[in-house]
Amino acid sequence: MLQEILSWLTDPAHWSGPDGIPHRLLEHLGYTVVAALAAIAIGVPLGLFVGHTGRGGLALVGLTNGMRALPTLGLVTFLFLVLGSTQTSTLIALVVLAVPPVLAGTYAGVQDTPRGVVDAAQGMGMTGWQRLWRVEVPNATPLLLGGIRNAVLQLVATTTVAAFVGLGGLGRYVLDGLRVYAYPKVAAGALLVAALAVVLDLLLAGLQRVIVPRGLRLAAVTRRRGGVAREPERVGTDVVAGAVAREGANG
Amino acid sequence: MIEFRSVTKRFDDGTVAVDNLNLSVDAGTITVFVGPSGCGKTTSLRMVNRMVEPTEGAVLVDGADVRASDPALLRRRIGYVIQQAGLFPHRTVLDNVATVPLLSGWTRRRARDRAGELLELVGLPTELGKRYPAQLSGGQQQRVGVARALAADPPVLLMDEPFSAVDPVVREGLQDELLRLQAELDKTIVFVTHDIDEAVKVGEKVAVFRQGGHLAQYAEPDELLARPADDFVSEFVGRDRGYRRLSFLDASGIELRDVPTAREGALPEPRPEEWVLVLNAEDRPRGWLPPGSTVDTGSETAEVQPGGSLYTKGTPMRGALDAALSSPSGLGVVVDEDGRYAGVVTAEEVLEAIQQRRAEPEHGEPEQGGFG
Numbered sequence: 001m002l003q004e005i006l007s008w009l010t011d012p013a014h015w016s017g018p019d020g021i022p023h024r025l026l027e028h029l030g031y032t033v034v035a036a037l038a039a040i041a042i043g044v045p046l047g048l049f050v051g052h053t054g055r056g057g058l059a060l061v062g063l064t065n066g067m068r069a070l071p072t073l074g075l076v077t078f079l080f081l082v083l084g085s086t087q088t089s090t091l092i093a094l095v096v097l098a099v100p101p102v103l104a105g106t107y108a109g110v111q112d113t114p115r116g117v118v119d120a121a122q123g124m125g126m127t128g129w130q131r132l133w134r135v136e137v138p139n140a141t142p143l144l145l146g147g148i149r150n151a152v153l154q155l156v157a158t159t160t161v162a163a164f165v166g167l168g169g170l171g172r173y174v175l176d177g178l179r180v181y182a183y184p185k186v187a188a189g190a191l192l193v194a195a196l197a198v199v200l201d202l203l204l205a206g207l208q209r210v211i212v213p214r215g216l217r218l219a220a221v222t223r224r225r226g227g228v229a230r231e232p233e234r235v236g237t238d239v240v241a242g243a244v245a246r247e248g249a250n251g
Numbered sequence: 252m253i254e255f256r257s258v259t260k261r262f263d264d265g266t267v268a269v270d271n272l273n274l275s276v277d278a279g280t281i282t283v284f285v286g287p288s289g290c291g292k293t294t295s296l297r298m299v300n301r302m303v304e305p306t307e308g309a310v311l312v313d314g315a316d317v318r319a320s321d322p323a324l325l326r327r328r329i330g331y332v333i334q335q336a337g338l339f340p341h342r343t344v345l346d347n348v349a350t351v352p353l354l355s356g357w358t359r360r361r362a363r364d365r366a367g368e369l370l371e372l373v374g375l376p377t378e379l380g381k382r383y384p385a386q387l388s389g390g391q392q393q394r395v396g397v398a399r400a401l402a403a404d405p406p407v408l409l410m411d412e413p414f415s416a417v418d419p420v421v422r423e424g425l426q427d428e429l430l431r432l433q434a435e436l437d438k439t440i441v442f443v444t445h446d447i448d449e450a451v452k453v454g455e456k457v458a459v460f461r462q463g464g465h466l467a468q469y470a471e472p473d474e475l476l477a478r479p480a481d482d483f484v485s486e487f488v489g490r491d492r493g494y495r496r497l498s499f500l501d502a503s504g505i506e507l508r509d510v511p512t513a514r515e516g517a518l519p520e521p522r523p524e525e526w527v528l529v530l531n532a533e534d535r536p537r538g539w540l541p542p543g544s545t546v547d548t549g550s551e552t553a554e555v556q557p558g559g560s561l562y563t564k565g566t567p568m569r570g571a572l573d574a575a576l577s578s579p580s581g582l583g584v585v586v587d588e589d590g591r592y593a594g595v596v597t598a599e600e601v602l603e604a605i606q607q608r609r610a611e612p613e614h615g616e617p618e619q620g621g622f623g
Contacts (some may be wrong), residue, residue: 114337114340116333116334116335116336116337117337117338117339117340119302119333119337120331120333120336120337120338120339120396121339122302122326123300123302123326123331123333123409124326124327124331124350124351124354124399125322125323125324125325125326125327125328125351125354126323126354127323130323130354134339135339135341138341139340139341213340213341213342214383215339215340215341215342215343215383215384215385216340216341218340218383218385218386219340219383219384219385221385222385222386
């Protein structure tokens, strides 16, 4: 079986033309990227608004959970019946799938900013916008980007449904293979989807390393170790040994 | 000057956090708001920079109602230090300190130069400026918090339990540092704490709050300990208030005595039959050699017992008594300002000096309400 998958993948005939791997891969990537960008455009501002103002948090949780429960294939079919366009209905369904993780990640990221930090930002005299952009957004980046990575993984996996409504993408190999019992083709298609997911996730992980401020990564490390850095050695201990501690205890 | 005029704060759920507060904080002093949790001390503080708005009454800073200013602009003129510092984790220490100057439109370069000066002012090496808050200890973070609050040189500084999250030794250092800074800067500081020891140490005036947001007493620390206004205050300032008051009594009347001393590394042979104070080459006390100790206990360091706290000449009486009580020999070691040995005192001598001071007219008024 492995041998068959490998020979299917390495067959030059499968690397050209409209049903070739490069073309299908690009189609798949195209749907994924467009849906991800749309989900970011919707989810990030909404998540920032709710996280910053603290308004509508409950409604948000309900909404995102509801959206997660929607079966994507069913949604595509329903939208197709309403809109009549396969492309639009597929994209809308994918966006609906991708918005919840982005929204939840952004919201959680803003909420995750330590209370004291937000209080200090306000007390220093930052306006609401300044606090959002200078404090809450940078502090939200780890969870926000985590949400986006999550969304992209789900998108890569789910974009296979595009094939079910007659569109392209790597789902074609799975669907077409199943129809004629060509299992190596099915498996190769699935493998390609998985490989694309891994590559995209690695790229986003790299991006996360670049974007997340260094101070936050250090803070995460300190938190894992439990607590703050050690007090520095006190200088000028010109006191009889042990006296400092005792003086402190009863001071 | 900060004035609270009939200020009441009632929260939406009906709880009254502050009840008809009338109080004025003198310019250039440290005023401490102290009380148990839920007494409205923090709420009162936060009404000064409009982090909380009063339900009734008005808060005035230098004669102007704070509500007349835009909150953000008002806050840039009022320094703000909070518990656990609240430093921005994603910014370097230097950029944290430069926050308010940058908000006020300074150039980045000028703001950073200023931030560097402030790190020095609060006793931190300037190299720390390049680090991130997570790389600092709790005490260092608090210092940065103070530096950040002082960056735009505001006349007023609000400090909300600034030192309560650090360990007692570091806390004491920070308190001393604050007093040193204040002697230099002369700010109007409102300082909130639940710790009465901290309140009487740091405050030039202390406002004691009680549950329900009532002001129970507003007085100088010495007065507060000597004459608590009512049972609540006397209980709150605690059983040790007689002892604490020693912090405000100077110990100039104490006569020092001499005690046999020996150099570290060159202890007398045979060991004498009395306590010997061991000094190092710079005359700094290292510990006590017990009477009649034997040479064969091993190393010299094992033989020498660690001493008690040291009393620095010219500081309040409390330190002298503590030095005597904490010393294994019963003799409190007195040092000069450079930490060099100056003499010893016994607890009896300190108590005698205290009695003498109380007999003097300005310290000798009979105590009232002294049942705590």
